[in-house]
Amino acid sequence: MKILVTGKGGREHALITALSESPQKHELFAHPGSDAIATLATRVEAASLPELITWMKNNSIDLCMAGEEALLVKDSGLSNLCAEAGIPCWGPRKEIAQLEASKTYAKKFLKRHGIPTADFTICTNVAEAKAALTELPIVLKFDGLAAGKGVAVCTAKDEAEAFVDDVMEKRCFGPGDLLVEKCLTGPEISVFASVCDDKYQILMPARDYKRIRDNDQGPNTGGMGAVASLELAAPDLMQRIEREIVQPTVQGILKDGLTYRGFLYFGLMLTPTGPQVIEYNCRFGDPEAEAVLPMVRGDFATYAFEAAKGNLQPDLISFEPGWSICLISASAGYPASSHSGDVISGLESVSGARVYHCGTKKNAMGQFETNGGRVLAIVAQGATRVEAREKAYAQSAKVTFDGLQRRSDIGKMHFE
Known part of the structure; x- marks a missing residue:
């Protein structure tokens, strides 16, 4: 089977790794991919989405897997164009990918279908947004895609007003409305599902x-x-999430006259009154994918191929017991900026852990160097959370570069 994955980051490196570890050997491609991904998949250059579709047709691609979100809503939509070309695509069509591309679309969908979420106000200008800042803390969300940076949780009014100015006057994220949302409290959890028309399978939470x-x-x-x-998450909690959130979402998509095939991410807050939806993503989460995918067992490639054709077969995959912990190493200045060109040392010393490249490139001497904000994901597994955490930090400590930023409390905070 010939499989092409769209994207170039750590999530895509993890997806391609999982596909490469499927029982049968497949021919893998990536657009645009990265120097690290190129060790597993052939990189494909295409100047436009229609050009990519033409390349896939000419090269008899059997499955297109959407890694990142942008192409799902670009032009006519990756999945839409794949359907026209007769190529199965594991990723939703443009119309329903608005669940991620537009925060206001998602909130209206949630409200329409009675799915628990925070109260909200949609603001189209600065005056409306500042008038809506009636309680603190408050959550502000840019309506469109912003690579995970278009959300601010503000505890002070001046902080909230500054974010309003950034979004609505300076247009730091481009044109778009602002969502002013009540701040929910409680631990967060990411729940993933493979959705195939009226069927779904809930995957490992993160x-x-x-x-x-x-x-x-x-x-x-x-x-x-x-x-x-x-x-x-305890079984009773997962059952409640399925009953109150996952199932109504899948049914709501169908009630709206749409279909969905692909991974669907539910970002949830476990509030004192129960789970509520913070956001949807129309693909696997990042960096959650890097933590979850090493735990997948079975035939991941056939699973995605069959599901993309409308035949969801849950028995093709299973999940390893135990824990998986992913640590991100970020470059200097991130998230306000990023730094490129810092040589990465120690990669060859990592053992017993996976290294996924989020933002790296090879220099003229063949060394990997930083090339973005989040640089590396180093992931380790263990029978217990403590064991997995100790392994992940021990292996991450071997890797260094100038300006490296890494949290020291992953897998500890929210548990102790």
Whole structure:
């Protein structure tokens, strides 16, 4: 089978690794991929989405797997164009991918289908947004895609007003409305499901750590680490999440006259009154994918191929017991900026852990160097959370580069 994965980061490196470890050997491709991904998959250059579709047709690609979100809503939509070309795509069509691409679309969907979520106000200008800042703390969300950085949890009014100015006057994330949302409290959890029309399978849950510094301090990032385990949520909690959130979401998509095939991410807050939806992502989470995918057993490639054709077969995969912990190493200046060109040392010393490249490139001497904000994901597994955490930190300590940022409390905070 010939499989192409779209994207270039740590999530895509993890997806391609999982595909490469499927029982049968497949021919793997990545667009655009990275120097690290190129050790497992052939990189494909395409100047546009239609050009990529043409390349896939000409090269008889059997399955397209959407890694990152942008192409799902670009132009006519990756999945839509794949369908026209007769290529199975594991990723939703543009119309329903708005669940991630537009925060206001998602909130209206949640409200319409009675799925628990925080109260909200949609603001189209600065005056409306500042008038809506009636209680603190408060959550502000840019309506469109912003690589995980378009959300601010503000505890002070001046902080909230500054974010409003950034979004609505300076247009730091481009054109779009602002969502002003009641701040929920409680631990967060990431729940993933493979959704195939009216069927779904809930996968291993995870928890990510968004803030740049220990104790959830500092600005939001795309994620500084993640923990994954079947033990992360009690069976009764997972049953409630399925009953009140996952099932109504799948049914709601169908009621709206749409279909969904692909991974669906539910970002949840476990509030005192029960789980509530913070956000949807229309693909695997990042860095949660790097924590979850090493725990997958079975035939991941055939599973995705069959599901993309409308035949979800849950028995094709299973999940390893125990715990998986992912640690992100970020470059200097992240998340406000990123630093490229810092040589990475110690990669060859890592053993008993997986290394996924999020933002790296090879220099003229063949050394990996930083090439983005989040640089590396180093992931280890263990029978217990403590064992997995100790292994992940021991192996991560072997890898260094100038300006490295790494939290020290992943897999510890929220558990002790």
